[in-house]
Amino acid sequence: MDAGLLFAVAAAVVWGTYLFVLKRAFADYPPAALTVAVNAAALGWFLAGTGLTVGFGDAAAGLAGIAVPRRFAVVAGTCVATAAAFVLFLRAIEDGAVSYVAPINKVVPMFVLPLEVGLLGQVLAPIQVAGVVVTTLAVYVANYEPGSFFAPLARAARSRPAQLALASAACYAVGDVGKRVALQELAIPGTLWVPLLLAGVAVVLLPAAVRTPIDASREDVPKFLAAGALVAVGEHLTTVAFAALPASVASPVINTQAIVAVVLGGVLLGERHFRLRLVAAVLAVVGVAMIAG
Template sequence: MDLGLLASILAALLWGGYLVALKRFFSEYSAGVIIVVVHAVAIALYTPVALVRVPRGALGALVAGAPGLAVVVVSNALAFMAFIRAIETGEISYVAPISKIVPVFVLPIEIVLLGEHLTALQISGVALATLAVYVANFTGGSLLDPIRHALGSRAAGFALLSAALYAVGDVGRRITLQELALPPELLVLGLLGGMALVLSPHAARTWDGIGGDWPKFLAAGTLVAVSEHLTALAFSLVPASIASPVINTQAIVAVVLGGLFLHEAAFRTRLIAAMLAVVGVGLIAL
């Protein structure tokens, strides 16, 4: 299997578990506090890896990639805040299929900025991913009810906003890692540190300590460090329109775990929605 594809699959599995962990173990903390503490742990764990792997003379690549890195940091920070608001107001198995249709936004951005072209299969993928949003909102009754529900749902709105912002970040990763040749390890450290910096004022306003929850933050920081490394590796080896659809199949992981461990309602319907999203983004990647 291609290394970029393998990294994408492993990242999807780990990120899916992280989404459920956020809902299950960190619901009492703000997005700012989660990012600052978790990313501080991840930076402490990942820095030795970066020092060993980053080649000498990478400073020039860091300077060249700084604008792209800034875009990735800001878009991911805002996307994470939108996603936290989404799972605060809705169930993870409802939010995940909506928030992870990132490739629906990635492909148009790549068409405009990088000259990508839509094929018939990719258009079908966009349609299926859009249908997944509809199915995730369907609870019976009129066929128009899911559309009305999504339009009036704060959770759905925040989930869609997070998807669009993550798409900007994904294209930024691809440009920064491939066109600007920034080493993946520097992207990971820059992203972890930059997001923590951007959200530190929000964390300061909502800080109330973490008490005895430090083992949970330690575990989450380890998971994020590994997941970010795999994500950066994937985007450094394959186009964003390939890596993003695969990595965002984390939605189906989150839905399955949310249904099994959080006992959320409408599990079967939302599982179908997640599977449609997976097939849709798979077609987009072809």
């Protein structure tokens, strides 16, 4: 198996586990403050790991170029979109089951395609159009309950977790486009990109975090450090995968994290409609792969 593909698969496992951990251990924390705390821990882990392994030579060389307006705009826009996406996702799993929210949230390519067509001039192949249909079907299945044909669509329209998950997916799509531009077209080194993203998201959310701080004790520190370690590893693996593979390959593989989250949520948390939502997760992944072409 190609090394880049291995990194993408590993990233999917890490992110799927992280989604489950968020629901299991962090459901009662304010989303903005939680994100800032976890990102701060992740930044510490990443800087320590980088310093002990490859060093900061590439990062230092690329840092001066960030001041270029286009590069700064891409970094800033990606950070804002990623921050919004994550907070919306946290709010979604506050109100809904992981096995319900995850398949809906992972339809990111359904939003990426219009952005790429409109901004980057991408032409859609028939299989990609079919992928949009399959991905939309995943949202339908995730909302399915016995009743009329349109009942799941109506439920998704009324369901706050579904609305938040879809809004999060749209923001993640903006972030993904920014990430692809940053890592591929602008060639920002991964050792610089990950700290910029982690710190940038934290800075964006810091005002909200200050208004609604975390009520935590010293006993909570280990789990924040553990969550930060997961994020640091996940961001590193994701960045390496995007640098080594075409985005059309890395993105669908990494988005299989939905299956990991659904399985963990169904098996360990005993969430309702597990089998149906597992089907929805698989459909979402298949649709994503088709969209990737």
